[in-house]
Each structure stands twice: as structure tokens, then as C-alpha cells.
Amino acid sequence: MKEINRIYRTEVIWKPERVAEDYDPEDSCPINLDFVLGCNNWRHGDRRRKIFCMLSAVIFILILVAAIIAYDSLSVSSVGSAFEMKRSISWNDGLQNEYTDIQHSFAFGNEDISSMHMTETIPLPIIIQDNIADVDEPRRDDDVTYFFHIPRTAGASVKDILGSCAGLTTASDVGARDGHRFDANLTVVLDELGSKYVNVDTSTVDGIARAKKLGLVESGLADVVVTQYLYAGATLFNPERRGR
Template sequence: MVSFEFGFTSARSERWLARATLVCFTLLILCLDDDVTPNFFIPLRRTLQEGSTSKDTIRIHRRLRQLAKKHITPRNIPPLQDEPQLPPPPPAAQTQTSASVSAGPKRAFQPAEKYLGKIFPKTEQMPFYMRNTLEPFPEGRDERDIIFFWHIPKTGGELVKNIFGRCFGLRWAQKLKEPASLEMVHDYIINVDTSTPEGIAEAHKLGLVDSNKVDFISSRYALSASSLFTPQHRGRAFTILRHPIDLAASNFFARKALHPELRSLTLVQYVNKNYYADNWITRQLTGTLPHEELTDAHLESAKHILSTKYFVGIYEQLDETLRQLKAFYKLTPLQDQEYCARELVNGDNPKFVKTERPKPARGSSDWKTVASVEKWDLELYYLALEMFSQQGSIFIAQEYSLV
């Protein structure tokens, strides 16, 4: 008989090999399966003491097949992406509120699901299925990019959405009646809410982006809403940034009208309160809650996402922003709507008219105080200015006009 170098006969070697194989399989099952009962160890003990039986082998192989179906499916294999690794939220982020952080009377931080919009799906690789800005637009019949507008509050978002819908005929999601559905409730509005965490969850269930009924999606939740997109309908994103000190002032005066307890405060006092959510843009891009300390790593991650995933506009240069957006997305006005965008921008509709708010003089001590609080968002704003200038050199004004 053929013998191995260890001196075992082939038959004896086969028995030992069978025992070792079953032991390895059993250990693999222990690693994968949370539902192992004490009875499952009987074949392992019998194998070690007496040698394996065909019945034991069949039982263990059957369990392995079940585990393969449970743990190794296409749905559970994450897609290959060249995305930045974002700092993960704290372990208790989904349930923790900041009530434990002193927040003053009547106010407290929002829980993670309200502040970040319940990040779907649960992954640190975000944004999910979002095109890089410079990727070519798809030409296949089965693929179509959907415009994603990350709407930073107080940056002219309502004006932009109305221009995209009324002037260019793009269909967008806005819930106008209960319940949410894929019904078109207007020529350019589908009855789905993407502005709230609950609405984004509904949009997932309804299959909004794969319905072929929406051309662009708007949401203030950068990470959560970006997870709506699919391999067949990827997102192609833009956002509009505003100088963080102006943005802080605008938000402050808007909140003063709603919260009487803020009316006795100045802007500087407001941004120094422990309930003030500083650096909102950086936190939204990196999934970081208000009570978490931001670092250079968060800034670099936010810069990488902004520079690779977003076409940027500047609120202080809204006309040029709209001109660049029209060129980038190759938008064509509807018939008889050639001057629609210009009329909305220069019209007197109170929804779209800019309201000037008092703000600290540039270089003043108050200005420097707010700037120090919003230092991370200031860095992103300066990056956006550079990106905006580069975009303008690509889409020359003489070649691409707003009207």
C-alpha cells in the first residue's frame, strides 16, 4: 500500500483527514452561526472519539449549505467602490440624544436619525452609488443618472427647484398629500417626500429612483438621501454653498422668529451656546453629530467628497451658478420658457427674494468669533470657491448662457 512520509497508510490517513476536515467545518460553522445548540456538538465528539460517519458528514455539510445561503448572497456582498472611509458614527448614535449634554432650557440636540436622516444603508462607504463629478454621462438605454441636489438651508434651494421644474421640465419629488406614492400630483412633481428621514425611508420602499418618474431629488440629508440611488440609476450631485458667517446669521434670524427664547441673544451669543450645531456642512458630509469633536480627518474626508462628488454653486453668485448648472446637466428650457429662469431670479416672488440680514462686519471681533466657531465649514467654502472658478473656465459664459 502507498504510505505517506509520516508513516501512515493511505486508509489511516484518509480517516485522519476526514476527522480533520469535519473539525474544520464545525469550527467554521461556530464562527458563522449564532444559533448553534449543544446537540450540534455530538457529531464533533463522535468524530474525535470514533471517526466520522456518513450521517455526521451529511449533517455538517447540510448546515454549511444553509449558512452559505444565509451569509453569502449577492445582496450581502458590498459593491466595490473607491470611496473615502468616513469616520463612523458613535456606537450609540442611532438611539443617543444629546440630552446628557447641557443644552439650556427648552432645547436639546436632535437624535442622530433627525440630524443625519437615518443613514441608509448602514455603511461607512458613502455617498452610495454617486457618480464622480467628471465621469461621463451614461449612454446606455437601461442606465440614467438622476440629479441630486443637496439642499443646504438658506442657499436659494426653493428657487433652484422651481427653475428645474417650471423652466426645464424636470420631475422632482415632493409629498403634497397622504399617503406617499409614485403618483404624479403635478406636471413635474411626484408625491414622495425626500426632505425628512421618514420620507427617505418611504422613498426606499417605493423604489423611487427606479420608477423612471423622477429626474432630480432634493434633500438636506447628504448621506442618507444619497443612498437612494442604485447601480442602474446613479446620482449626479450638486450643491450651493454660502459664506458660513452669512449662513449662520441667516439661520439665526430665521430661528429667532420661531423661538422666543432666542430673541434676547446676539449672533455671537447664539453660536457660543452649547446647543448650537456648528459646522453643519462638514458634519453632514461626514456623518458627525453636533456633540462630537471635529478633527482634521473629518475635514479631509469632507473635502474629498465635496471635490469628487459635487458640482458646486455659490449663493453669492447665483446667476453664474445657474448658468453653470444648465451647462453641466445639459438642460434645455421648455418651449416658450426660454426666459423663465431669468424671470424667476429677478422677479418679486417673496419665496425667492433674498432677504439681507444684519451680520458682523468683516474683520470685526464678532466676525472672528463666528469664524472660529465655523472654521471647518469656512475651509469647505474656500475649497468651493476654487472649484467654482475651475468650473467657470470649463463652461465659458459666451458658449453657455442662462437664458
């Protein structure tokens, strides 16, 4: 049987060796190795069945996708309903608790309201009462300025102003630098700017104890005592020479 060789789009058009009775040359299709299913030597019946199978597969996939979407929507709706129910229960419980609290408040309100107000004063520690002057009391000549230095509140600038601008002798941490913290006696030292400091360190509890032992306040050398330890620093003073 004579083969039909035809060039169509650079692909070989061929005719099968075994030709069916109803073979039509126009039904021949090019050989395409990249097309997995292939289409060579198809008959009209095979084509119809394959097209029908492909359409059936597409319809089945669409139905499956629709079922999955419907199931997910139903699950989300169920979760949302459960959440709303739980929130409603919590809300009702909260209202009930608030109602109970209000009842208790009204019941408590029938008691003597004046007893709710605190009239008792909290006394200051004895060390503060004895050694720190009250702001309402007049200043005495023996009172010593007591600067409570709260960190991160520009206290360092205040100390510089007291020493450089006001020319006051300060007891802080500066005078104990350069080995002066080990001095046996109190003295006044100068920094590089000429500010005056007593050779003690009032920035630590141990330094305050050393200054008290050496009689810092009694010596009269310090015009200002600076420390961040309010209660420990109060021990430097006494009823005769109070901190103010």
C-alpha cells in the first residue's frame, strides 16, 4: 500500500500501515512526541469516547471542587456560630458579675461612708524627723543644704551649677576621686575647673558611712551634701545640724 507523505508545519503526516475500512486521510494528525496521549491512528469512535471521558473528568473535578468549597464554608460557619455562642455566654456572665458587684456596692453604701476616708497619717521615720528640717520651720544658720539627687533628672548639671556658678563646697562623689577616698582626714580638693569638693563619696552607702565616721557635717566643710540615698544620707545630719 502506498504511503502518503505530506509536509505540514514541518511535521510528518503519515498513514498507518493497517488502514481501517472507514479510514479518511483527512483524519490523520501529526506525530508530536511531546504530547503524551498522542492522536495518531485515531478512529472516529475512539475520538468520541476520549472526548467524552475528558469532559466527564472535567465535570467530576468541578463537582469535587464545589463540594470542598461548600464543606469549608460550612465548617467556618459552624466555628463562627460556636464562637458567637461562647462570646454571648461570656458576655452574659460578665453582666451577671457586674450586677452582683453593683448590688454589693449598694449594700456597702448603706454603711457609714465617713469610715471609708483615711484620716490616719503615716509617720516619717525617726531619722528623717530628727535630722531633716521641716519646710515649715524657719531656717537656722547651722542647717546644711541637702540635695536628694534622683538619677536621670539633670542632677549632674545642678551639681556643676552649685560648684562652678555658686562657688559652694560640695560633698558628692567628685572629691573622692584620684585616691582621696582613702584619706584619713577630711579636706577640700579642687577639680580641673576650680570647683571645691570635700574628699568623701556620698554616692554609695559605704562612702556615706565613711563620711559620717569622719564627721562630715560636724566639720562644717560642706555647704551642700549630694546623694541619691535619701535615708542613708539623713544619717549624716543631727538635730543640731539638720539637712534642709
